[in-house]
Amino acid sequence: MNVIVIDDEPAMHLIMRKMLEKLPEVQVAGVFADTQTASAFLDGNGDVQLAFVDISMPRESGLSFAARMEAKGLPMQIIFVTSHKEFAVKAYELSVLDYLVKPVSQERLERAVNRAIASRREWQEPQPANAGGGRLAVTVLGDVAVGNEAGRVKWISRKSAELFAYLLLHRGKRVPRSRLVADIFAGMAEGSAVSGLNAAAQQLRQSLEPLRLNDAVRSESGGYALELGEASVDAAAFEQATAKLQTIGPERIDEALRVERMYTGDLFGNRAYVWAVHETERLAERYESFVTRLAETLLDRSEPAAASKLLVKLHARNPLDESTVRLLMRVHAASRDKKALTAQYTDYARLLGRELGIRPEQELALFYDSLVAGMAVGK
Numbered sequence: 001m002n003v004i005v006i007d008d009e010p011a012m013h014l015i016m017r018k019m020l021e022k023l024p025e026v027q028v029a030g031v032f033a034d035t036q037t038a039s040a041f042l043d044g045n046g047d048v049q050l051a052f053v054d055i056s057m058p059r060e061s062g063l064s065f066a067a068r069m070e071a072k073g074l075p076m077q078i079i080f081v082t083s084h085k086e087f088a089v090k091a092y093e094l095s096v097l098d099y100l101v102k103p104v105s106q107e108r109l110e111r112a113v114n115r116a117i118a119s120r121r122e123w124q125e126p127q128p129a130n131a132g133g134g135r136l137a138v139t140v141l142g143d144v145a146v147g148n149e150a151g152r153v154k155w156i157s158r159k160s161a162e163l164f165a166y167l168l169l170h171r172g173k174r175v176p177r178s179r180l181v182a183d184i185f186a187g188m189a190e191g192s193a194v195s196g197l198n199a200a201a202q203q204l205r206q207s208l209e210p211l212r213l214n215d216a217v218r219s220e221s222g223g224y225a226l227e228l229g230e231a232s233v234d235a236a237a238f239e240q241a242t243a244k245l246q247t248i249g250p251e252r253i254d255e256a257l258r259v260e261r262m263y264t265g266d267l268f269g270n271r272a273y274v275w276a277v278h279e280t281e282r283l284a285e286r287y288e289s290f291v292t293r294l295a296e297t298l299l300d301r302s303e304p305a306a307a308s309k310l311l312v313k314l315h316a317r318n319p320l321d322e323s324t325v326r327l328l329m330r331v332h333a334a335s336r337d338k339k340a341l342t343a344q345y346t347d348y349a350r351l352l353g354r355e356l357g358i359r360p361e362q363e364l365a366l367f368y369d370s371l372v373a374g375m376a377v378g379k
Helices: 010-020 035-043 062-072 085-092 106-124 158-169 177-184 190-211 234-243 250-262 274-300 304-317 322-334 338-356 362-376
Strands: 002-006 027-032 050-053 077-082 098-101 137-139 145-148 217-220 223-226
Touching: 002 010, 002 035, 010 027, 010 106, 027 035, 035 062, 050 062, 062 077, 077 106, 098 106, 106 137, 106 250, 106 304, 137 234, 145 190, 158 177, 158 190, 158 223, 158 274, 177 190, 177 223, 177 274, 190 217, 234 250, 234 274, 250 274, 274 304, 274 322, 304 322, 322 338, 322 362, 338 362
Parallel strands: 002 027, 002 050, 050 077, 077 098
Antiparallel strands: 137 145, 217 223
């Protein structure tokens, strides 16, 4: 995938280039200090598939640039990279793929790139001759997005995106209006909530219309239902893939690593809908369980570096999880890094004391001692 970076800070050119060059699927086609220079480059290079764009820049903002690229109908995907969190709502009103806040971590950048690759792959899969705009790809891991090779849905309002997300979780089933009002418009007066639901439904149909999906939202028997046919939904694909890998043998490690990359963020990302908490936690637990099994397999095969990369992600998600800390301790012992092993254990002990006012279980302390002793005798 050919990518470009547009940012008026020279330091970001170096940082982003170094981070992107660590990803084998990515080729950095160019870095630019302003959108005008980048636009001129794009006019002669139609094979750029992804752009990382700063929002606050002189002469033309990243938001204006994204709107201009969208109006031109370019197939290039855009990811905003900025220090300004307050632009998030406006950013998601455009057909952008993701929104990264500086400083960007390697893991967060990798997930954004994986999402871009997955989106293009899904949209470009061969379809029957009557398939219209090509394969429909629905992204709910880390975001709420819909698109095909013709483009991405531009949500008219935040509530239209939320209504789509809600109906998607109940895809093909009628959801009563009363339930939608109670969950999506909680806290509003009944009359205002009903009017808000009607407006959101109309805005949702308008949002889907450019992809000829306005009829996907059906109003029936006092409720709404969503019909998307054979659309590809990333969360469903992730669940199916993990179900097929209940046992991760040595011959399936590469496949398992590909599946891990499918999880590009928690359900609906930063939108964090209250009514989706249970489903969000269920999917997150599935991901964490899968990664734990994969990391254990890698450790058993004496591949601590690969295991460490996965476990660092899990540890960042939940620093208090003892099972992840235990596996990271195994990684350091396998790498014969006593300093890192000791730091891992002592940092965890401090965190437990600070956050929960407790000490590590005696079993973990004994496990630490056994790892240190094993390193001392060369085991």
